[in-house]
Amino acid sequence: MVCGGDLKDIGVEVEAKLGIILSAHKMTQQNVVLSKTKSGINRDLTVAQKPPAAPGGYIPIPRRRVLKNLEINGGQRINAWVDSMRASSPTHAKSTSSLAEEHSSWILRHPSALDMFEQIMDASRGKQIVMFLDYDGTLSPIVDDPDRAFMSDSMRKTVRKLARCFPTAIVTGRCRDKVYNFVRLAELYYAGSHGMDIQGPTRDSKYSNKDKGEPVLFQPASEFLPMIDEVYNQLVEKMKLIPGARVENNKFCASVHFRCVDEKKWSELAQEVRSVLKEYPKLRLNQGRKVLEIRPSIKWDKGKALEFLLESLGFANCNDVFPVYIGDDKTDEDAFKKLRDRGQGFGILVSKFPKDTTASYSLQEPNEASIID
Numbered sequence: 001m002v003c004g005g006d007l008k009d010i011g012v013e014v015e016a017k018l019g020i021i022l023s024a025h026k027m028t029q030q031n032v033v034l035s036k037t038k039s040g041i042n043r044d045l046t047v048a049q050k051p052p053a054a055p056g057g058y059i060p061i062p063r064r065r066v067l068k069n070l071e072i073n074g075g076q077r078i079n080a081w082v083d084s085m086r087a088s089s090p091t092h093a094k095s096t097s098s099l100a101e102e103h104s105s106w107i108l109r110h111p112s113a114l115d116m117f118e119q120i121m122d123a124s125r126g127k128q129i130v131m132f133l134d135y136d137g138t139l140s141p142i143v144d145d146p147d148r149a150f151m152s153d154s155m156r157k158t159v160r161k162l163a164r165c166f167p168t169a170i171v172t173g174r175c176r177d178k179v180y181n182f183v184r185l186a187e188l189y190y191a192g193s194h195g196m197d198i199q200g201p202t203r204d205s206k207y208s209n210k211d212k213g214e215p216v217l218f219q220p221a222s223e224f225l226p227m228i229d230e231v232y233n234q235l236v237e238k239m240k241l242i243p244g245a246r247v248e249n250n251k252f253c254a255s256v257h258f259r260c261v262d263e264k265k266w267s268e269l270a271q272e273v274r275s276v277l278k279e280y281p282k283l284r285l286n287q288g289r290k291v292l293e294i295r296p297s298i299k300w301d302k303g304k305a306l307e308f309l310l311e312s313l314g315f316a317n318c319n320d321v322f323p324v325y326i327g328d329d330k331t332d333e334d335a336f337k338k339l340r341d342r343g344q345g346f347g348i349l350v351s352k353f354p355k356d357t358t359a360s361y362s363l364q365e366p367n368e369a370s371i372i373d
């Protein structure tokens with residue numbers, strides 16, 4: 001079988017966890033120490049148009065380092081690319097016993113966020129929880145067609161309730177408009193294009209600043225827009241040769257999907273992508289779940305976006321904040337790491353099988369025995 005998205009229940013544990021955070025919030029309103037005047041929340045949201053100061057700042061990668069990256073990419077054999085595509089997208093089921101063994105040692109290091117609920121709530125007591133949610137594979141199931149990755153109505157309801165209690169942001173590799181069309185909640189923050197396109201709530205929210213007019217908008221890679229468009233068009237042409245491949249324009253980055261491409265064609269696909277990329281030393285490549293992601297070589301990622309949002313919310317140098325980030329992908333690791341470095345809050349990895357991660361906790365589908373994605 002070529003197409004292989006069998007994760008339809010992936011949202012169930014995430015929704016359960018969000019529901020639990022909500023009920024606990026209702027029971028322990030003292031969690032929320034925040035008041036507009038005390039924490040400075042919403043302060044200057046509308047003036048946050050320029051990058052925050054270091055260490056959260058936008059620092060273009062110096063030309064020398066871009067070239068070095070290009071040399072590494074250029075020197076890399078296509079086989080290595082394909083190996084890495086396979087490694088990050090396992091397609092074969094593991095045996096139940098080896099899976100169970102691997103899983104039990106992994107779960108000791110990354111306990112289920114559901115089981116650790118008491119400890120987590122204790123740690124957040126007296127602090128302002130801020131929620132960061134990845135979209136694909138976290139709020140919506142992984143499906144073959146990226147245009148049909150809908151979130152359920154009940155998940156939407158849960159996220160809406162969550163946003164009434166805590167500042168809540170969607171942090172995604174997707175184009176911001178596209179993810180907004182899936183989520184349709186104007187009271188949230190949205191960080192699209194892997195955090196390179198940030199917008200604050202556009203509708204009445206207790207976490208938006210009604211007095212200041214326009215919501216926060218921050219786009220640290222705007223100069224790359226024409227380049228990404230150009231690359232997107234070239235990739236669309238190249239991918240016409242590869243059955244099942246599709247290219248998605250995510251505004252400040254582009255995705256080449258190979259979920260529905262026969263594995264025998266992966267090497268050809270990688271070569272085509274590389275042939276385009278080598279003309280663009282200012283762009284770099286990342287891998288996600290059966291997707292190659294092309295993005296600007298700037299030091300900006302989901303971790304920086306998280307930091308930017310916390311700063312915009314008035315929590316730059318503040319100990320009474322408790323950020324929670326839930327995500328499923330490699331790109332979410334930047335945010336998990338940021339939380340580790342800040343020593344605040346925690347990351348939760350959504351995965352039904354063990355993965356290298358800096359997240360503290362995990363959420364998974366316990367009934368799933370096979371690994372398909």
Ligand SMILES: O=P(O)(O)OC[C@H]1O[C@H](O[C@H]2O[C@H](CO)[C@@H](O)[C@H](O)[C@H]2O)[C@H](O)[C@@H](O)[C@@H]1O
Binds near residue numbers: 146
């Ligand atoms: O940061 P995220 O919200 O997790 O977005 C990352 C990429 O997600 C989407 O691709 C993934 O989900 C698709 C739909 O389920 C699936 O078909 C694909 O194989 C996955 O990689 C999205 O389409 C990409 O543009 C995002 O970059």
